[in-house]
Amino acid sequence: MNTTLLNSNSLIINALKAIKEKNYKEAKNILEKTVLLYPNSFEANHNLAILNFQLGNIDKSIEYFNKSKNLKPKFSQVYFNLALAYDKKNMVDHAIKNFKKAIKIEPNNSLALHQIGLMYKKKNNFKSSEEYFKKSLNLNPVFEENYNQLFSIYESLNQNDKFTKLLDEAKKILNEQDLLDFYSAILQYKKKNYEIVIDILNKIELDEKYYHQNLAKHTFLAKSYDQIKKYDSAFHHYKQNNELTNKYYGKNINEKNFISYVNQRVEFFNNFNLEKWAQYPGKYKSTDPIFLIGFPRSGTTLLDTILRTNSSVEVIEEKPILRNFLIILEKKTNNDFRNLNKLNQNYINEMQNVYFSEREKYLQNRNAKVVIDKMPLNIIHIAEILRFFPNAKFIFALRNPYDCVLSCFMQ
Numbered sequence: 001m002n003t004t005l006l007n008s009n010s011l012i013i014n015a016l017k018a019i020k021e022k023n024y025k026e027a028k029n030i031l032e033k034t035v036l037l038y039p040n041s042f043e044a045n046h047n048l049a050i051l052n053f054q055l056g057n058i059d060k061s062i063e064y065f066n067k068s069k070n071l072k073p074k075f076s077q078v079y080f081n082l083a084l085a086y087d088k089k090n091m092v093d094h095a096i097k098n099f100k101k102a103i104k105i106e107p108n109n110s111l112a113l114h115q116i117g118l119m120y121k122k123k124n125n126f127k128s129s130e131e132y133f134k135k136s137l138n139l140n141p142v143f144e145e146n147y148n149q150l151f152s153i154y155e156s157l158n159q160n161d162k163f164t165k166l167l168d169e170a171k172k173i174l175n176e177q178d179l180l181d182f183y184s185a186i187l188q189y190k191k192k193n194y195e196i197v198i199d200i201l202n203k204i205e206l207d208e209k210y211y212h213q214n215l216a217k218h219t220f221l222a223k224s225y226d227q228i229k230k231y232d233s234a235f236h237h238y239k240q241n242n243e244l245t246n247k248y249y250g251k252n253i254n255e256k257n258f259i260s261y262v263n264q265r266v267e268f269f270n271n272f273n274l275e276k277w278a279q280y281p282g283k284y285k286s287t288d289p290i291f292l293i294g295f296p297r298s299g300t301t302l303l304d305t306i307l308r309t310n311s312s313v314e315v316i317e318e319k320p321i322l323r324n325f326l327i328i329l330e331k332k333t334n335n336d337f338r339n340l341n342k343l344n345q346n347y348i349n350e351m352q353n354v355y356f357s358e359r360e361k362y363l364q365n366r367n368a369k370v371v372i373d374k375m376p377l378n379i380i381h382i383a384e385i386l387r388f389f390p391n392a393k394f395i396f397a398l399r400n401p402y403d404c405v406l407s408c409f410m411q
Helices: 002-020 024-037 042-054 059-071 076-088 092-105 109-124 126-139 146-157 160-171 177-190 196-200 211-227 231-249 257-270 300-308 321-333 337-341 343-362 376-388 401-410
Strands: 290-294 313-317 370-374 391-398
Touching: 002 059, 002 146, 002 370, 024 231, 042 059, 042 076, 059 076, 076 092, 076 109, 076 300, 092 109, 109 126, 109 146, 126 146, 146 160, 146 177, 160 177, 177 196, 177 211, 196 211, 196 401, 211 231, 257 337, 257 391, 290 376, 300 313, 300 391, 300 401, 313 401, 321 343, 321 376, 337 376, 370 391
Parallel strands: 290 370, 290 391, 313 370
Antiparallel strands: none
16 A cells, blocks of 8 residues: 555544544544645545535535545445535535436435435426335335325325325335324325324324324324314314424524514614615616515415416425525625615626526526516515615515414414
């Protein structure tokens, strides 16, 4: 073994030791030094890519995964990891492309096939999604998550025959009786047999790992009790659902932060005069964005469905298009709304490009003449939107607040 390889291996071993001891900063420094000294070291580049991914430095992880790919082009795991990184960036097409490269090298990789199914599901391409989940299932018949995803597709598309057939197959293979009973209850709900649903779901105790199903269990119980007019029981299970949601997803969430976030805007923009802002000619007049806004559960999805019936209209449904835009803007203004008036035309044009680049990631119909960005709570960012797009249009969905609040509780 030559000296160069020994030295690079020694550095990598030290880096892996630092990772094991959770000293990620030291590990990162060692791996960066290794890559600098030995740029053709696959292990250094790949481990640095993985570490950056784990630390949330997704752009850097993509950079080093690509270097690793070039150094070892027939190693399927690199493409798999690169695809995961692209998924984190919401670059779904890039993710699919790299998962498929992993499959080409390793055709029996059921996990990569499953991931492709997830990517197509994100794109609402349920036909392709179903195809890849089934391919994954053929290779690994006991992989429960394939069943869960297929059940989810069939349930959402009301494909009861496919749901029934899959359930029959699952009963022959899976040993989790409570999970099978849960899906049996969903099928009974689709058939409007609410008493049977209640009887089945009240008898099962799903394992803690099935947290999605545990949430859905209380939702279906609540809806079933509601249908048979046992409203106290329905209320109880909606409450249980909310408590479990907080348990699974709300550990690091402080609701007061969002309220403060909204109040800051209300306070600053109350009686605000837009004409105070320095105005610049709109660079994108022909493509001024359209936003569908309103309080959650105010009917935006129904309106979305109506708008989609026109083939020249595309509604991008609840995607974080404004997220990166706002992160960049808040750094520029130091979270001080007064600084919005100090932006020059070049910066405004640059930020317009940022918005449209983000929106482009989620476009499905490239021939759409009208694109609508549907994110109800963008209502709190109207000021920022108008700063960069003074001719933006807003579709405002309004519903009785009592109904909105109750519907949020039931969701």
